[in-house]
Amino acid sequence: MIVLQPCPDETRMWPTIVGDDPEPEVKQHLLGCLSCRRRVQRLAAEVSQLQLLLSEPGFHEIVSQETTFPTRVVGGFRPTPSVPFGLSSDRSPNPPLASEVIVDENPGQIGRYVITEFLGRGAQGAVYRGTHPNLGHSVVVKRAHDGVVGRPERTARLMSEGRILAGIQHPAVVRVIDLDLDGDRPFLVFEDCVGTPLNKYVSQHNLNECDILRIAIDIAQGIAAVHDAGVLHLDLKPDNILMLSNGKLKVIDFGIAWITRSQGHFRSSSCLVEGTPTYMAPEQREGNRCQWDGRTDLYGIGGILRFLLESTQSQSATPTTALTTSAPILSDQRRFDLSKPSGQPVKNLRTGETNMELRAELWRLCEWATSPKIEDRPQSVRQFASELSCLSDRQLMTRGSWLVPLLCLLVSLLIIASFQWQQSPRNRPELYVIPDSLTAPALVKWDRSAATRDGVRIEAVIPAHTCAELYLLTLDGEVLSLDRFSPQEEKQRGLSFPPSGNTLSLGQASGPQVFLLGQLSHAPLPTAAELRESLSRCRWEMASDTSFVKFDRHGMVEWVSADAEHSTVNAGMHQMSLLSPLRRAFSQQFDEFTAVIVNLPDRS
Amino acid sequence: MPTTCQSLIVRLQSGSDRVSWDEFFDVYHPYLVRFVESRGLRGADVSDVVQNIFMRLMKALGRARYQPSRGKFRSWLRRIAERGVIDWHRKRRRESTHAMPMDVADSQVPVDFDWEAEHRRTVLKHAIAVIRSESVPQTWECFERHVLQQIPAPSVAISLGVSTNSVYVNSFRVVTRIRETCHRFAEDLRDDCASTVSR
Numbered sequence: 043m044i045v046l047q048p049c050p051d052e053t054r055m056w057p058t059i060v061g062d063d064p065e066p067e068v069k070q071h072l073l074g075c076l077s078c079r080r081r082v083q084r085l086a087a088e089v090s091q092l093q094l095l096l097s098e099p100g101f102h103e104i105v106s107q108e109t110t111f112p113t114r115v116v117g118g119f120r121p122t123p124s125v126p127f128g129l130s131s132d133r134s135p136n137p138p139l140a141s142e143v144i145v146d147e148n149p150g151q152i153g154r155y156v157i158t159e160f161l162g163r164g165a166q167g168a169v170y171r172g173t174h175p176n177l178g179h180s181v182v183v184k185r186a187h188d189g190v191v192g193r194p195e196r197t198a199r200l201m202s203e204g205r206i207l208a209g210i211q212h213p214a215v216v217r218v219i220d221l222d223l224d225g226d227r228p229f230l231v232f233e234d235c236v237g238t239p240l241n242k243y244v245s246q247h248n249l250n251e252c253d254i255l256r257i258a259i260d261i262a263q264g265i266a267a268v269h270d271a272g273v274l275h276l277d278l279k280p281d282n283i284l285m286l287s288n289g290k291l292k293v294i295d296f297g298i299a300w301i302t303r304s305q306g307h308f309r310s311s312s313c314l315v316e317g318t319p320t321y322m323a324p325e326q327r328e329g330n331r332c333q334w335d336g337r338t339d340l341y342g343i344g345g346i347l348r349f350l351l352e353s354t355q356s357q358s359a360t361p362t363t364a365l366t367t368s369a370p371i372l373s374d375q376r377r378f379d380l381s382k383p384s385g386q387p388v389k390n391l392r393t394g395e396t397n398m399e400l401r402a403e404l405w406r407l408c409e410w411a412t413s414p415k416i417e418d419r420p421q422s423v424r425q426f427a428s429e430l431s432c433l434s435d436r437q438l439m440t441r442g443s444w445l446v447p448l449l450c451l452l453v454s455l456l457i458i459a460s461f462q463w464q465q466s467p468r469n470r471p472e473l474y475v476i477p478d479s480l481t482a483p484a485l486v487k488w489d490r491s492a493a494t495r496d497g498v499r500i501e502a503v504i505p506a507h508t509c510a511e512l513y514l515l516t517l518d519g520e521v522l523s524l525d526r527f528s529p530q531e532e533k534q535r536g537l538s539f540p541p542s543g544n545t546l547s548l549g550q551a552s553g554p555q556v557f558l559l560g561q562l563s564h565a566p567l568p569t570a571a572e573l574r575e576s577l578s579r580c581r582w583e584m585a586s587d588t589s590f591v592k593f594d595r596h597g598m599v600e601w602v603s604a605d606a607e608h609s610t611v612n613a614g615m616h617q618m619s620l621l622s623p624l625r626r627a628f629s630q631q632f633d634e635f636t637a638v639i640v641n642l643p644d645r646s
Numbered sequence: 647m648p649t650t651c652q653s654l655i656v657r658l659q660s661g662s663d664r665v666s667w668d669e670f671f672d673v674y675h676p677y678l679v680r681f682v683e684s685r686g687l688r689g690a691d692v693s694d695v696v697q698n699i700f701m702r703l704m705k706a707l708g709r710a711r712y713q714p715s716r717g718k719f720r721s722w723l724r725r726i727a728e729r730g731v732i733d734w735h736r737k738r739r740r741e742s743t744h745a746m747p748m749d750v751a752d753s754q755v756p757v758d759f760d761w762e763a764e765h766r767r768t769v770l771k772h773a774i775a776v777i778r779s780e781s782v783p784q785t786w787e788c789f790e791r792h793v794l795q796q797i798p799a800p801s802v803a804i805s806l807g808v809s810t811n812s813v814y815v816n817s818f819r820v821v822t823r824i825r826e827t828c829h830r831f832a833e834d835l836r837d838d839c840a841s842t843v844s845r
Contacts, residue, residue: 052822056814060792062799087836088821089793095770241668 049078052085059085152183152229153222171234181219185229200228207296210271214264216284216294235292240346241280244353251400254350255434257283257291258404261343262427264293269336269423276334278342279321280349321345324414337419340426344411344419351404403433424630484636500539502559506532508633511567512539515556521570524557560632568631654830655719658707671700673831677768678727684759685731699730719832720765766833773827773835777820784808788816 050068057064058072059082072078146168147160155172161182162169170183186200201221207230208218220231238246240257247253261283268275275282275296282295323341325334411426413419420426484503504510509529514522524539539557560567657666678696687695703726716722778786784806791802792813799813806813825835 053815053818056818057799060796060799060817084836085818085821088825091836092774092821092824093794093796095767095774 049075052081055082055085058082059089149185152185152224153220153231155181155183155220155231157183167229172231180234182232182234183229184232185224186227188227194226197223197226197228204228204230206271206273210268210273212264212267214260214291214293215268216292216296235284235286235294237284237286237292239281240283240285240291241349243285244280244350249350249354251354251397251404254347254354254404255400255430257350258343258347258407259427259430259434260291261293261346262423262430264291265336265339265343266422266424266427268293269339274334274336275339275342276326277321278339278346280346283346323416325416335416336422337416340411340419340423343423343426344408347404347408348412351401351408400433407433500557502537502539502636504535504537504559504561506534508561509567510559510561512537513556513558513560513570513573515558515573521573523570526567558635560635562633572631655707655832673768673772674723675700677764680764681727681759681761682731687731687734691734695730695734698734699727702726702730720762723765724761769828769831769833770824770835772831773824776827777823780823781820785816785820788813789820792817793821 050071054068055064055072055078058068063069064072072082149157149170151157152170152172154175156175157170157172158180159171160168161171167184167186170185172181172183173179174181186197201223204218204221208221211217216235217233218230219233222229222231249257261278265275265278273296275293277295278293282293284292284294286292321342323338326338326341407426407429411419420429500512502512504527507529508527510527512524512526514520514524525537527535527537558573654666654670658670675696678699679692682692682695682699703723706726781789787806788802788808791797791805792799799810799817802813803810808816821835828835
């Protein structure tokens with residue numbers, strides 16, 4: 043009887059493939075099994091193919107180098123061959139290949155900077171590391187190729203674009219520290235940021251939802267500052283976000299940025315559609331330059347957010363919506379250990395609790411920012427940043443959820459005590475504790491006239507060195523300036539309105555009226571007409587009976603002081619229906635604002 | 647089927663897989679640049695044409711235009727790339743008749759570009775680089791010394807302080823991973839004759 047032996051796995055056949063002696067059983071099996079002999083042939087062909095490849099140019103370097111992926115990005119630019127200089131692109135009929143441009147790899151000195159290292163070259167310029175002559179710290183210098191020599195109009199254009207880039211001042215954006223001429227050739231000097239690109243950083247760290255939110259806020263605020271300077275980045279992707287060792291980040295690589303403000307319209311220095319397709323907005327892909335604005339960059343920020351969410355997606359946290367259609371490849375999952383079978387990734391390193399609610403919110407914002415139609419995205423990156431900040435604040439509230447009932451109880455006790463103090467003939471004491479250094483204006487107390495129920499008294503605190511104004515916004519769209527506070531004060535101030543007397547009468551009108559305290563770090567504050575314009579865009583949908591709702595610029599409802607039958611559920615309703623439009627309207631006009639809504643009951 | 651084996655093209659066609667797009671772009675961008683340069687284009691024109699080819703690819707993949715049953719991916723890619731270059735020449739010719747006369751053919755210096763061999767080389771290069779970076783050092787050392795440098799397994803085992811069997815197993819697994827990565831790009835680790843061998 044013939045006994046069929048099971049075929050051995052390929053690891054046992056391996057010695058045969060490389061010409062060594064296999065185990066006797068394997069040798070015997072191969073003699074009788076055509077299928078296994080073919081498997082051996084196939085593997086042997088693969089091995090000899092790999093051995094052949096080693097002799098080809100370029101392969102030896104891949105095999106013997108430490109790693110193939112960049113771990114360090116310098117200054118504002120990655121030293122790759124595709125980096126254009128500054129913002130401009132030359133479209134001469136037959137420009138040379140980047141590799142054909144003769145680059146002085148050791149110029150010794152550029153301007154006053156001593157060059158220590160050649161980092162790379164692009165089509166328009168070469169990148170070097172250098173040393174600041176006086177301060178001694180490391181900088182990155184990018185000098186235009188000598189193609190600009192004898193072309194003063196190009197030199198002038200590069201200089202003017204460099205000046206605009208230098209105007210961007212934000213901690214989350216790589217800083218231009220100098221712009222000068224080396225002979226006829228302009229050069230830009232950037233701070234030398236040492237950090238890890240975000241795509242690499244994600245695979246090295248276990249990011250949770252709060253980390254993602256923090257990163258997204260930093261990027262959005264940085265890009266908002268870039269837009270304020272009149273520049274569109276247009277190449278936002280994880281590679282261009284540098285995570286620094288101090289936990290901060292830098293947006294880098296303005297290689298294809300657009301200047302938007304110089305001539306009152308978009309002006310491209312490049313005729314190409316450039317960028318990274320994955321993170322490019324549809325209008326950018328299609329080259330519809332007339333449509334490009336801040337929302338085009340917003341798409342890139344959404345793309346980065348999506349990348350972060352997908353990269354940190356654990357199996358258990360797969361969203362139920364069809365936001366991702368395929369399992370993400372995690373770079374840390376791809377790292378394999380041969381003590382485990384092939385194709386089985388090492389266990390997901392991402393541990394810890396998953397904040398599903400926050401993740402879902404982040405997905406929602408990500409989808410919003412990456413809407414294919416530009417008009418469906420948020421109006422600006424600043425608005426998007428504000429939405430993210432709002433999420434962050436809400437998160438902080440949620441974390442301290444056990445504190446909320448306790449605080450509610452304490453505040454209730456305070457209010458009862460306050461009411462009793464009011465009724466008493468003694469002077470009213472302070473019922474609230476004001477922190478030593480407020481950063482935003484605070485409406486700390488408000489009272490309705492106990493007698494007539496139609497008067498209001500407001501008490502607030504204004505931080506030092508800020509201008510602030512207290513407005514009354516009425517239901518019919520009127521904006522009244524009640525009081526204005528100058529920025530000269532060196533200490534924070536307490537104020538009450540009306541300054542004297544008991545309460546401000548609100549008349550006989552019914553419906554919601556808003557006391558808005560807005561703050562700016564500098565003058566001038568928006569005029570009443572501007573606020574009226576913003577107010578006209580708000581939809582007023584006030585629930586019927588709530589007496590007071592207080593909220594800040596992020597839409598956080600801090601307290602609902604109401605008659606006994608009102609509950610905090612109403613606060614949630616207001617957040618949805620009334621506060622969001624107000625927040626959108628006024629967040630553009632103030633650094634910070636806070637408001638109290640007073641709802642006067644219908645007397646008819 | 648393990649994720650690593652899943653065809654990159656299939657993953658791209660399924661949409662919204664940004665990580666795959668990045669990998670696809672990283673691998674094919676330099677390849678297409680070399681191809682377009684071989685057709686005599688230079689500088690900004692190269693970037694322009696390559697960008698257009700990628701746009702066409704994105705659109706075509708989005709509409710699931712590529713059917714694996716109808717032919718190899720590299721052939722399909724070639725058709726799209728060739729069309730991109732031809733369109734550029736057409737546009738250029740049209741512009742030159744309207745504006746200034748310019749003989750496009752004069753600026754072209756077509757260079758031999760073996761599409762299939764280059765594709766194979768590009769994919770293999772990428773696969774080796776990826777697996778090299780993902781392997782733990784000892785694993786790669788086993789493979790490099792035993793398979794590439796063809797040092798006998800017992801010697802490698804002694805020098806690395808592992809068993810001979812570990813050297814075999816590690817080498818086999820690295821080859822398997824490289825093969826899987828090649829398959830993701832619809833490319834075979836072996837030469838063309840391999841297609842006649844049954845799997």
